[in-house]
Amino acid sequence: MTQPLIGVSTYLDRASWGVWQLPAALLPEGYPRLVQRAGGLAAMLPPDDPARAASVVARLDGLVVAGGPDVEPVRYGAEPDPRTGPAARERDGWELALIDTALESGTPLLGICRGMQLLNVALGGTLVQHLDGHAKAVGVFGEHAVTPVPGTLYASLVPEESSVPTYHHQAVDRLGEGLVVSAHAGDGTVEAVELPGTSWVLGVQWHPEMGEDVRVMAGLVRAAS
Template sequence: MSAPVIGLTTYREDAAWGVWQQTADVLPHAYALAVEATGGVPVLLPPVTQVGAADALMARLDGLVISGGADVDPDRYGAEPHPQTSNWRPDRDAWEVALLDAAEAAGLPVLGVCRGMQLMAVHAGGHLHQHTPDLVDHEEHSPGGDVFGDIEVDTVPGTRLSALVGDRLTVSCHHHQSVDRFPGFVASARAADGTLEAMEAPGDRFCLAVQWHPETAADVGLLAGLVRAASEFAAARRAPADA
């Protein structure tokens, strides 16, 4: 069986390398390394405005990761921006929403990471807490700068997430926002302060999202789960032609 192809959405930011300083489509390399380490082939998916591009990709992808990044545009969930909400990227929001629509129609396995979880909740008609420290009175979920917060989470028994990572684990977080409402999903992990740290869609399809960054951890059980689901999806898609 060939390795499944996993699409990874990217940032579009000003970047510098060598003698160049330009707008670039970038993603921390840990994502691609984690996908490769678990048996997948990573493909980067920068924001695209072409109509139908997301649908066209579904025939070529076996799985999708909605990656971390900037805040989601509050206008997408009918809210005024909080003073701490900043740097949203309408082009990326629109592209990833189109990808989620196409993935849902195709039954493609999806994993959301940090911002990806927030966008998936908003895509489903949900709402965000725009600044989690206002609710929990601490900043441990995002200590600042390029530092991850170590957060202990408890998974919900019987969920797909619990089967993949166990009952309790310490995760690497970097989010000042969190999910408030998440229609169509069930909670699958929370921090001790009550913050929703993971959600998943019920049913057979792998559609799971976490607030933490599994690509940074030595244990990449979540990405391994996505890659296994993508392999099964690819095999099922080929089955009629092979019959």
């Protein structure tokens, strides 16, 4: 059986390798490795003209919107909190266009951390701009338990409470239209959302690419097959 092609959004940033220090399209290795371990073929999607999103998504079997910088608060009608990071406008515009296109076309979609937050914003939701306790330290992933909501897509993939790698300081506040919560952290933070319906749409607040559990990505790859 042909491996489904899974597009993963990426950063544009400066990077250093060998003798080079140049602008680069970046994606932490864990993302393509997780796609591969789950049985998919990974393709990097660096920021591009949002008008091209439809033609890009049309070539994919599934889409992953990866983690990264804070979503610019203007996208959900809020003023920036002093603790909100610098805007990544090019990436916001590109990834929101990818999400909109995937939702319109029924392309299986997985949002990871920032990707889940963007999914919520794309559907009219808002974000909490700062909370404590979901990252161990700057640049260091933490870990905490996540509890699934029975009867959800996420619970069908991971039916038990599980410990997940986490690094974020923002989270879902008001849910976007049609979304339902499918997992919580112990402090009540929304840890997964999904869009019930005919297509496969799931967002998780943690970073499965930093762990060993492939079940969430395997669910996307099956839906994309």
